[in-house]
Amino acid sequence: EGYLAAPETLVGAPEGRRWGRFVYRAVGYTFTLGFLAFFVLLAMAGVRQRWLLVVFAVWFLVNGIIAAGLAKLAGAHWTSAGVGGAVAWLTSVNPLLAPGWFAGYVELRYLEVNIGDISRLNDLLADEELPIPDLVRQMREVPLFRLILIVGMTNIGSFVASVLFATVLLPHLSAEIGGVAALADRMLEGARRSARLLWSIVNT
Template identity: 60%
Template sequence: MSVGSPETDTSEQGSVRVVGTAHVSEESAAEVESVIEAEQPDVVAVELDENRYRQFKGKDPEDIDPKELLRGSAAYQFLAYWLLSYVQKRLGDQFDVEPGADMRAGIDAAERIGADVALVDRDIQLTIQRFWAGIGLREKLGLLWELTLAIAGVGGQEAEEFELEELTDNDVVTAMIEEFRQFSPTAAETLIDERDAYIAHNLHDLRAAGLDVVAVVGAGHEAGILKYLESPETLPPKDALEQRQSKRFSLRKAFGYVLTLGFLLFFALLALSGADQPTLLAVFGAWFLFNGIFAFTLAKLAGAHWTSAGVGGLVAWLTSINPLLAPGWFAGYVELRHTTVNVSDIGRLNEILDDEESPIGDLVSNMLDVGLFRLIVIVALTNVGSMIASVLFPFLVLPHMGEEFESVGAISNAMLAGARNGADILVQALL
């Protein structure tokens, strides 16, 4: 469908022909080539960003800063990006079509006729960042679970029910999008609606410059883009679409900070009360060792270097003071001295997962040989080890440290009594 400029005088305005395609359809690739040959546009716009375009041209994508994987939820963002990439690859294998064949057809056709190629999609890392920062914990866990099931092949028979030609039908694509929107409305808004607006902005700018454009986009984006092109005054500001999503207020983080302050105050009052110092030191030492052993052991099982696992074990007790101070972060930073992480790791992981005949043990072992996967697993298992130790400590260790610690009730009463004594001493000192 072609969309001209809404201006009255169109003599200096270009036009946009939007071709909605299925990313795994050979017929879509043929349609793209046919339209470009017929239209002879000045520009062929494709739904790609710079990194994905470099991959299409056989170049290495810009590498990532490994430290970004350890900042906040960046590791989970990258994990989600990998899972999405693998699901798309499986679709391509199922239909025996290279994923993105439609985009490659557009690029090749543009080069044949001498047209320029415009990369009109938003950077995928920015899209994933905005998506991940904008959804809640329940949606994050649910999405990762669904994607994991997809990789494992659970429910894969439903995809086989679709005829290849149906994947280019807008009604089917829209139905698939609406199903995704019901599962995660915020994800749909970020991955679909915002990208519709971003792509439409770039197409409108090309049209306003007097260029004739053929735009190759996924069929799920076609309706949204056409709507914006017909009424460009409804486009949201482009600057807002290019900003990294600010972190939302989190009750979990607020609780973590309150817990930290409460723990430090409580411990200070216990010490001030004149409680038995050797007993306090023994409890703290046992807590330190118990957390450290669990975190260290699970980090080593994940393939961590001795120094990385050691650092994770040393700081594991901090998780009890503040759950947001995850020992896996510290272990991960040290592990980066011994592990190389590259964007190409995603392709290696996809190749390993394609080997359906490999035993599960060999599969996991081969995946742990990939730097990206090993780093993420080390971070995750170090944190899990600390959390397990925190839960088990009152039941497995404290009862063996003296009669006053034989039951959870006795422990609570003793600690509360000590804290009250400490508070009384502090009030008297202040008065």
């Protein structure tokens, strides 16, 4: 009756959701492009400063290895695990871009997920006599559960790697130049130098 009395609400809700998704994506893309531009400037500076290249390499490898390893542990194919590991560093740049989405998308090439998987999972969970190890094993054989597990484990791996890099590896790598604060100052200075270099090239 409420919709009949105010039919415009039927149109307003979807429009609002579409606008919300647009804003969400716009903010995400802007955030990502801004950070990517910053890291491109840092990479240019890193050509002249070897320690920056080392920091980038360690950051990329740690994120990639841990995320790909946990994806493979969850049952992903090597291709899916590799894709998840390759983009894991993006989570540090933009938390809205989870590597598990990429790994899951590639894994869909090997899985046939359908609505019947939900019924299979419900049946397994309803079996109170099934031992836990057998329950987990049989649930992993259900494509939908395996897909969710791969996505989740890839994201967890990327998160763990980011925390490990920020709290353990980064302080160790920056110790010889005066610590994390000094590293941040040098990164900003490197980005400024690269930006000035690009600006001078454009104006010539």
